[in-house]
Amino acid sequence: MMKRCMWVKTTEPLYVEYHDKEWGVPVYDDRILFEMLCLEGAQAGLSWWTVLQKRENYRNAFDQFEAEKIIQYTDEKLQSLIENQGIIRNKMKIYSVVTNAKAFLKIQQEYGSFSSYIWGFVDNKPIINNWETVKDVPTSNEISDKMSKQLKRDGFKFVGSTICYSYMQAVGMVNDHTLECFCHPSR
Template sequence: MNRCGWVNQDPLYIDYHDHEWGVPVYDDRLLFEYVNLEGAQAGLSWYTILKKRENYRQAFDQFEAEKIAQYDEEKIAELLHNEGIVRNKLKVNAVVTNAKAYLKIVEEFGAFHTYIWSFVDGKPIQNHFKEMKDVPATTGISDKMSKDLKKRGFKFVGSTICYAFMQATGMVNDHIVSCDCYHKRNNSLGINEEKLTT
């Protein structure tokens, strides 16, 4: 199978690339999870965070924002002793802060996915990059998303993190054209590749 060049040989990473990365996500809990995991990878690699994802889910109550928003100093101290996650105080506190900001967005928009997908007008952006070096680290949309999330109180949501979030949750399809998943994502979205221009 042809894959994007960033995938290593770990079956966990291969499965993530083949079945998750670039698949549109509309589930609010999962979107909230991705926001925080992408933030956790700041200064690290996604592979590092992916290997710790199940630990994160256990540590943070499956990313149920209502529960996380209630975390107190004792709970945060407990998390900072949890070897299964990245024990960075700023990043751990950010999840709690983000949970509170997330709940306000849900209250305002009715659902987090309604808000977050509005940045791409509710439908995935279909890119068609030929090489990994062509894929951007940020875009005007990720800049806009980052600015708005920060304004609403989110932490660890710089433009690069936001674009990685967009790629992971299928808001953009950044599988390169030689990757089998590029075609698989197109087919699932009913996109006619003959009409795509490079």
């Protein structure tokens, strides 16, 4: 039997697959990086499981996270999102996706890609941690603090340090699989 990080306390296939194939795996695709930033913001105050179950609904509701389309959203479109029971219907979180799409496109213009910008926080190389247990894994660090402050300065919303650290884990900027987990790079 494969050992996984202790936070995977279920055999739910969607959750297990997320842990095994996505969490901690480096992502460089701008659209996926934008999607994950928006989903991590949607998670604020909730569990990742809640968001993960709604991810396909989010993709459909937000045009596959195509920022160029999102910045064109009308008041009617935003109201339909607020009424969409397939996503988290928090008005501030929904509006933040539009705000973040604008900031994302500006970053792409300035840096050539969002990937270049965001990966610059870790010197373009994943950080591999060696935590014994899930209790050792932090919820934020100096890098997520710096990232949060810069993202806010650049116009992003729902990007506090804890959200940024969770984002870093989700897109593989930091690998926090515990040492006993079969996904840890030492295995």
